[in-house]
Amino acid sequence: MAYLGKSIEYALHSLLSLINTPEDSPLGVSDIAEFQGVSPTYLAKIFTRLKKAGILRSSIGVNGGYELAKPPDQITFWDVVVAVEGEFRLFECRNIREKIAIYKESCQNPDWESRGPCTIHKVMMDVETQIANSLKEKNIAWLSKVVGQKLSQKEKNAAIQWFIQSVDDRK
Template identity: 40%
Template sequence: MKYSRATDYALHTILFLARNGSEKKLGVQELAEKQNVSPTYLSKILNKLVKEGMIHSSPGVNGGYSLGPHWEKISFFDIIQAIEGKTSLFDCCLNSNPECSIKKVMLAAEKNMEEELRTKKISELV
């Protein structure tokens, strides 16, 4: 199982912002340089995080990105879901069969992983 590179950038961006201080702003250029990624690509990721209320965007010369008001509560799962969406990792080819035993095992494993990721907060790494 593999998450997209966008999820990696999102997780690291939130961590950089947290380590920078909850009130301080970082520009997209600086955040992109820290991760060796295109500012244009990172902007698309940041827009998803802004939409979810995890970070704030301030335009202008002194603008940039900063953490949202309850950033300490942001879990790894919250960030992953903001980037990857809410669909299941496993897609059973026998969708018409609700009793599929393989699907039951895969969904149970996914649920366990999600519960673990919900308990891990970015604030624990700061």
Template identity: 40%
Template sequence: MKYSKATNYALHAMLHLAATTPTQRVDVLQLAERLQVSPTYLSKILTKLVKAGMIESSSGVNGGYKLKSNWEDISFLDIIHAIEGSASLFEGCLNHNPDCLIQKVMVSAEEKMEEQLKKQKISDLAKKATSTL
């Protein structure tokens, strides 16, 4: 199972914002430097997080990105869905049989993984990460 680099960067960006500056704006250039990623690429990722309602952006001299007021409730799954969408990882059985045993196993596994990712809040990880960032 593999997620895109964009998801990896989104998770790291959210963790950085939550652990260091949850109420302050951070410039995309500063964040991109911290994450060692292209500012242009990071901007596209952050735009998806803005559209998903997890962060807010503002332009101008004091502009940048910051977490929304409900950031403590944001889960890993929320971030993954914002970047990857919510389509199933498994594409289904070859014959489109609704009773496909393989699909039942794969969907069950995916549901368990999503349950774990939904439980993991970015705020919980931020508490642990403040000493390492």
């Protein structure tokens, strides 16, 4: 079954980390990977896709790294899914109705077979549309707000300080 994998989770957590970075202090992949406890190589592959999709921008050099390429309220969960994993498909129609035994044996094609999309396929497409629309309603700014409400000020400050220290250590 199709599912949205861990790459999406790491991408969303990474984007959340990038919201609160100090001005003109892009974060390196290795910093974010260390913060999340994931391989920098793995996260770099995700960042390459996010950059290609216009969600991130990068700068090179000692003080280089990644920043959001657009405001957090303009980066939807759907944008991240498409960037990281491609178009999401829940269902792949195999057009089984063309292979129904009684029609195959009699060499007669039923009239209903050619009348519009298969009902099963249509239901699944409707579900895919609902999922996509739901993911389009949520953005990184919303995520930051919700997560921010769950964290204490001490926890927020600790995360910000951790990244500030990481940037300072690279200088």
